[in-house]
Amino acid sequence: MINSADFTNRLKEVIEYYQFSASSFADKVGVQRSSISHILSGRNKPSLDFILKITTELQEVDINWLLKGKGSFPKVSVSKQKNAQMNPTLINSEIAEPGKKIKNIVIFYEDGTFEEYQK
Template identity: 30%
Template sequence: MSIKDRFKMIMDREQLTAGAFAESIEVAQATISHILASRNNPSTEVILKLHKRYNDINLEWLLTGKGNMSNNSPSVENNGFDYPLFADNPENPSNEPSTPENRKEIALEAPVNTPKEIVKQEIIYKERPPKKITEIRIFFNDNTYETFKPEN
């Protein structure tokens, strides 16, 4: 996990946009943008400002990715959730029956194809009278010019 990803995790935890996060740690929005785009790594100054504002962030985790994100939380990998991925959720219990039942497929009605309207396009070309040259000017580098007019 890169330092950019750790910055994103902090922003997600705090529910901040890049602009709001930059403002909260008192750095330019472009600084955070460059870090998140992997153009630049954060300077020591940026890291210290982040730690000053969010002092529960573990500096070792921020710099190396080792350890816990927060000095107060037990684990970062599971974001504070300590139940398995497919465990029953007591807050949102499944309403499905515990035994699987066989279900038959129900055929849908045949789609009704409506004929598409035919669009006819007519292009009309209008003849324009030919253009005639009325004057030609040639400019020189000494700020003079000559005008040429065709003989009729």
């Protein structure tokens, strides 16, 4: 069972991250506005359908993080993606075709996340 108070805090973090109001968040994920209000106030617990709507509509929200706080939010950090550096000399000498230089590398993980390394 999930801790409702912790779940509510993580839900608030998601809403703030996307700069939604409670109403616009409800519209975005396709639930009634009163559902958001009741969950945020602690009156109701989230249903599986509600959680799946969030993680389907907002793909940066990891279901394990939302439910249990395990993992990270957002799934892919924009700053990590932009600031990631690679050693093009090492990589070019090991895997690039002769005469070609690698511009960027994208690593896709099974959980749907990815990391991008740019020169």
